[in-house]
Amino acid sequence: MKISEAMADYFHYITAVDQKSMKTVESYKNECAHYHKALNEQGIEDMEAITYQAIQQFIDASAKTLSDNSLNHRITCLRLFHEYASTMLNCSNPAVYLKSKRHGQHLPNYLNKEDVTLLLTRRNESERELLDVTILELIYGCGLRVSECCDLKINQVNLEQALLRCRGKRDKERYVPMNENEIKLIKEYYGSVRRKWDSHRSMYLLINSRGNQISRQYIFTMLKKRCASLGLDERISPHSLRHSFASHLLDGGADLRVVQELLGHSDIATTQIYTHIQDERLKQAYRQFHPRNKK
Template sequence: MNIKEAYDDYIMQLKVIENKFLNTIESYQRNLNVYLKYLKDHGITDMEQIHVQIVENFLMMYMDTHSAASGNQMLSCIKGFHAYTVLNHPTIKDPAVSIRGFQQSKHLPVYCTKQDLETLFASFDQSDKGIYEKTILEVLYGCGLRVSELCTLTTNQIHYDQKILRIHGKGDKERIVPMADVCINQMKLYQDLVRRQWLTNRTALFFINAKGKACSRQYVHTLIKRKVRECGLDPRISAHSLRHSFATHLLEGESDLRIVQELLGHSDIQTTQIYTHIQNQRLTKAYDTYFNGVSKTKEDN
């Protein structure tokens, strides 16, 4: 079977049958195009020509310039591509089925302290742009959203009376995220004073720019880099750092890891377990507080 035909069939599967998000499909396409170019450069044009050593050689080359996380994303795309092809063409062997993922470090991603966030939120003025941009960051942090979820947030997903957002995350899975009063107040301020005057068409998108167009992911990333630089904060802080900050502060406030998993929309608890060291620190502190108190009582007696 021709590789290009197999690729086209798989992308159609993702779009039509599995109904993947556009961002997910684009990510698969980017990764698979790199893989397919490698195959083409090595004179491989048919699926039957691909064997395990070829896939492993490609991954070794790819890992020279990419992290373990990127390598695992690439491998996931390759596995999905081959598994789908084999499912529909049983005579073709799956060259990726036995390949294992790459070991990732368990370090906690960069996150903001509460003081960092106070500095960040206090840096906005009361102009239309200031209110708009502050609301973006308040929702990103206060609700632990992914940037893609923020940019596609619609007005009918927002329930002020119930203080919740209904978020459609990865795999089109819905989750309920609570909103704090400070976040609600900021959203209403933006909606009443800014969005109302920027609304030039009947879009349901909550975040729109001054031209009435959708807020882009690139705008959000650029905004955060600019504000972090202006406030003199850690330059490594990114949009995803706000999501990590949300999870970290919840755990520091004694939330359960399973609750954080639900609020972040992680399908696998292992993804959330990068934060377990926070729980361990809390348990150690509780242990020391209790048993040191017991020892002190015994000494007093």
């Protein structure tokens, strides 16, 4: 198959089926256009002729002109394109071992909103993908601990009232609102995948294909693989999503006491760490952009 044909098929898919935003589609098209041009310059026109070495040559050239973030975005776009071509068009996937450029920084306490959106976007219509996105949406959308997510029972979810009854540390109970995305995903998962997999009549909301309760290890492993395939920091953990939940609420103007209740913190001092994170972001922005701080 010609590269141009595969890309046209991919762009149609992400537009019509995935229904990605016009901005996202244009961004992907732009990155793929650079990629296609570079491959043509190497004399490569067919999908099966693309090698890992050819891709790496393009990435190495891109690294000379792009920032780390832009380079990682380009790598993510290439990964997603080749993943689609492999899954839907039966092409080989020479990008499967492509690594993103690591930033010289420690594990982030939270993800930015763009990375969260990327992480929570469904990439295909498989049953496993629906389960995985439902799990991640619950952790980020409700600020759940990974153990709280695993232990979530069917009778703790009230879709009509859009409320989730969560049992946290020391059996402390709290109620967390659910957003429309979560409700939609849970309804779809419960009505199709879970109904098919529930061979043991499990009390738990989230179960695997054998009908057993989802484990903590499954969530950690799934998230690590997902981050790797998207070019995100592979050290991101489920707790990073919980941190992101709190940070994004505070960024949006939520009261610290409200965030404390939603997280299930018994001591507000635990919640106040997120205000320190905000302070550090402000200081970093000041140091980077204020003209009086430039040497």
